[in-house]
Amino acid sequence: MKLFDSHAHYNDEKFNQDREEILNQVYEEGIARLVCAGYNLESSKKAIEIAQSHDFVYATVGISPNDIPNFENEQIDIKDFFFQDVFLEQLEQIKELAKKEKVVAIGEIGLDYYWNKENKEEQKFSFMKQIEVANQLQLPIVIHTREAVYDTLEILKHEICPVKKGVFHCCPLNLDLIKEGLKLDFYISFAGAITFKNAKNAQEAIKLVPMERILIETxxxxxxxxxxxxxxxxxxxVKYMAQKIADVKGISLEQVVETTYQNACKIFEIKY
Ligand SMILES: [Zn+2]
Known part of the structure; x- marks a missing residue:
């Protein structure tokens, strides 16, 4: 079986002790492709480094809503100035990184009002600016959204930057978000939450998404x-997510593995 894990962070410090070992192990045990996702400048650089030293790994670069510059404690008038200044400088660097070999998307980017409620305007600004970069470079976006469904959809429907394609990573099991996301032609990537016994809406969410729009990730x-x-x-x-989808849809595990693999190759423009 050849599995595609569409989103993982081998750039995280939790893998510092045994990164090479674990990457070799997952490859040997059937993970034929994976995308290592950046979330700030440093982790984006690390993701590229890992991708460039492992054939089966690809990278995304971006600044997540929880990693944008924060000047919360500054006075309001200088806060805006600092933010724009520092963020736009980082954005330039992200844009340069995005042109490097094996970078397949801008992400993870988006809105997170669960962890950060105080800087919604800054989050929206950085989300939109990074969508612009993705559109300029014709790359898909990888979206992180948490407790910000309405604002996320509003930005995705925004006509200032209409050319968008992408993935709802670790997609919240919010049926309205999924329905709207599908209308916008986005892919829905299911993570561990669908396997949790107390997960609300897991079955309904899986049923709602046609197989040709599903990705799986850890x-x-x-x-x-x-x-x-x-x-x-x-x-x-990632096999547990595949199995859950197979059970809910009443199809074989092999079929889920094969289709999600093809879908990921398609959206990230990776040779099948
Ligand atoms: Zn992530």
Whole structure:
């Protein structure tokens, strides 16, 4: 079986002790492709480094809503000035990184009002600016959205930068978000949450998305699925997401593995 983990963070410090070992292991155990996602400048550079030294790894570069510059404690008038200045400088660097070999998307980018409620305007600004960069470079975007469904959709529908394609990474099991995302032609990437026994809407969400729009991911090292919950996650666990989807859709595991692999190759423009 050849699996594609569409989103993992082998650039995370939790893999500092055994990064090479674990990458070799997941490859040997059937993870034929994976995307290592950046979330700030440093992790984006690291993702590229890992991708360029492993044939089966690809990278995304971007600044997540939880990693944008924060000047919360400054006075309001200088805060805006600092923010724009520092962010736009980082954006230039992201743009340069995005042109490097094996970078397949801008991400993860988006809005997160769960962890950060105080800087919504800055989050929206940085999300839109990074979408612009993705459009200029004709790259898809990888979206992180948490407790910000309405604002996320509003930006995605925004006509200032209409050419967008991308993925809802670790997609929240919010049925309205999924319906609207599908209308916009986005891919829905399911992570460990669909395997949790107390997950609300997991079945409905899976049923809602046609097979040709589904990706699977681990978001390693976080969010390990059942039955590995609470342990450090790695790409080998993506099989549990595939199995859950197969069960809900009443199709074979092989079919889910094959289709999600093809879908990921398509959106990230990776040779099949
Ligand atoms: Zn992530």
């Amino acid at each position: 978001d390693s090292p976080y969010l390990a699925p059942e039955p590995k919950r609470g342990t450090r996650n790695d790409s080998r666990n």
